[in-house]
Amino acid sequence: MRVLIVSDVHGNLPALEAVLEAAGRFDEVLALGDLVDYGPWPGEVIDVLRGLGARIVRGNHDHAVGYGVDCRCGEETHWLSVWFRENITQRLLGDGDRRFLAKLPLELRLDGVLAVHGCPRNPLYCYLYPWMGRESLLDGLRRPGVRLGRQGAVVEEATVLVGHTHVQFHLTLDGRRVVNPGSAGQPRDGDPRAGYAMLDLESGRVELARVEYPVERVVRRLGEMGVPEPYMTALKTMLLEARTPSRPPGV
Numbered sequence: 001m002r003v004l005i006v007s008d009v010h011g012n013l014p015a016l017e018a019v020l021e022a023a024g025r026f027d028e029v030l031a032l033g034d035l036v037d038y039g040p041w042p043g044e045v046i047d048v049l050r051g052l053g054a055r056i057v058r059g060n061h062d063h064a065v066g067y068g069v070d071c072r073c074g075e076e077t078h079w080l081s082v083w084f085r086e087n088i089t090q091r092l093l094g095d096g097d098r099r100f101l102a103k104l105p106l107e108l109r110l111d112g113v114l115a116v117h118g119c120p121r122n123p124l125y126c127y128l129y130p131w132m133g134r135e136s137l138l139d140g141l142r143r144p145g146v147r148l149g150r151q152g153a154v155v156e157e158a159t160v161l162v163g164h165t166h167v168q169f170h171l172t173l174d175g176r177r178v179v180n181p182g183s184a185g186q187p188r189d190g191d192p193r194a195g196y197a198m199l200d201l202e203s204g205r206v207e208l209a210r211v212e213y214p215v216e217r218v219v220r221r222l223g224e225m226g227v228p229e230p231y232m233t234a235l236k237t238m239l240l241e242a243r244t245p246s247r248p249p250g251v
């Protein structure tokens with residue numbers, strides 16, 4: 001079975017469409033959360049993934065929209081996230097969409113694979129980066145409520161799928177694979193192309209991939225929606241340069 005893995009689409013419909021076309025044949029779609037915020041098509045992204053019968057875990061932005069709480073994202077983007085959610089995302093989504101996001105599970109398991117948004121220890125808010133030290137990565141892979149060093153502290157699944165960081169990577173740690181497909185809708189690793197991964201459950205092979213998409217269409221739509229400064233410049237920085245913007249003074 002070939003599983004298409006996407007994460008952090010963030011309301012970017014053209015990016016999701018490009019990924020689905022580039023992926024070719026797949027048997028199932030697994031989405032690692034953050035369908036909404038930062039992008040102008042949150043409802044359409046939800047509809048496309050639901051229409052595909054995708055299995056979806058809840059991300060911190062989905063949780064924030066679904067429950068009307070803070071997303072608790074990094075300070076570099078928190079100011080932008082709050083403004084966009086309150087002024088754009090919530091206006092575009094209906095109560096049915098919010099209920100759908102609120103009911104998404106925090107984790108999914110299939111054939112030796114564990115899928116979460118952040119990390120097993122804290123599915124909504126934990127960040128795992130490939131450059132973190134071994135102990136920090138293992139700490140993220142431990143089961144909630146179990147301290148490292150104790151027998152069975154780390155999850156038993158051989159493959160752990162994570163998102164949240166918008167950084168694409170594939171590494172092996174103490175016999176376990178940790179895979180981040182990158183962000184489909186808003187990469188932050190210097191490569192603005194949409195990121196995704198393909199997992200073959202039979203062979204265990206993982207392929208990381210990128211695809212170009214019409215990002216100018218997203219920027220144009222945000223402009224048509226009247227996104228003001230400094231939020232528009234920040235969004236363009238993330239979309240066009242795939243990097244985190246600087247927070248303007250006084251915002």
